[in-house]
Amino acid sequence: MLVPFVPTPYEVAREMLRCVKAGKNDVVLDLGAGIGNILKIAKEEFNVKLAVGVEIDRKLCREAYKNNNREFEIICGDMLTLAPILLPKADILVSYLSTRTNELLEPLIIQNGKKGLRIASNDFQYPNLRLVEKRRVTAEGILGPTEHTIYCYEL
Numbered sequence: 001m002l003v004p005f006v007p008t009p010y011e012v013a014r015e016m017l018r019c020v021k022a023g024k025n026d027v028v029l030d031l032g033a034g035i036g037n038i039l040k041i042a043k044e045e046f047n048v049k050l051a052v053g054v055e056i057d058r059k060l061c062r063e064a065y066k067n068n069n070r071e072f073e074i075i076c077g078d079m080l081t082l083a084p085i086l087l088p089k090a091d092i093l094v095s096y097l098s099t100r101t102n103e104l105l106e107p108l109i110i111q112n113g114k115k116g117l118r119i120a121s122n123d124f125q126y127p128n129l130r131l132v133e134k135r136r137v138t139a140e141g142i143l144g145p146t147e148h149t150i151y152c153y154e155l
């Protein structure tokens with residue numbers, strides 16, 4: 001496993017999807033989807049065509065199925081293996097990973113992503129992708145407010 005599970009708060013997910021202008025014609029891919037928080041907002045509030053996540057932890061995959069109301073798809077597997085297969089079909093990539101994982105993923109995105117792929121990353125930058133916009137969001141949690149930075153890119 002490359003990074004532990006920490007869910008993106010719904011208000012941050014909303015801002016990520018606004019930043020990449022998610023809409024009804026888009027296929028949204030979350031690599032390391034956790035329980036599918038971003039995918040749920042993508043489907044319920046942005047009415048995207050398809051929302052698909054890849055998650056390696058089987059327990060989280062099961063929770064994601066429970067969380068999804070048949071709204072999004074979860075593939076239980078390794079993002080580094082599945083990214084080359086799924087990226088060519090995506091219009092939007094969302095991620096909440098780590099600096100190191102983004103460095104590992106970036107060459108796969110460049111090689112396999114469609115031209116014009118929009119990418120929103122919660123808190124961690126991709127070193128060489130073209131940054132279009134950066135947004136700050138404050139989310140309310142049970143332990144108090146947390147600050148997030150959203151990085152939005154285009155291929």
Ligand SMILES: C[S@@+](CC[C@H](N)C(=O)[O-])C[C@H]1O[C@@H](n2cnc3c(N)ncnc32)[C@H](O)[C@@H]1O
Nearest residue numbers: 002003005006007008032033034056078079096
């Ligand atoms: C920080 S969480 C983000 C979850 C979700 N994207 C969100 O924003 O709510 C990162 C997730 O990546 C998953 N993960 C870590 N390594 C992975 C891998 N090699 N393939 C697929 N998922 C992985 C973890 O299990 C974890 O659920």
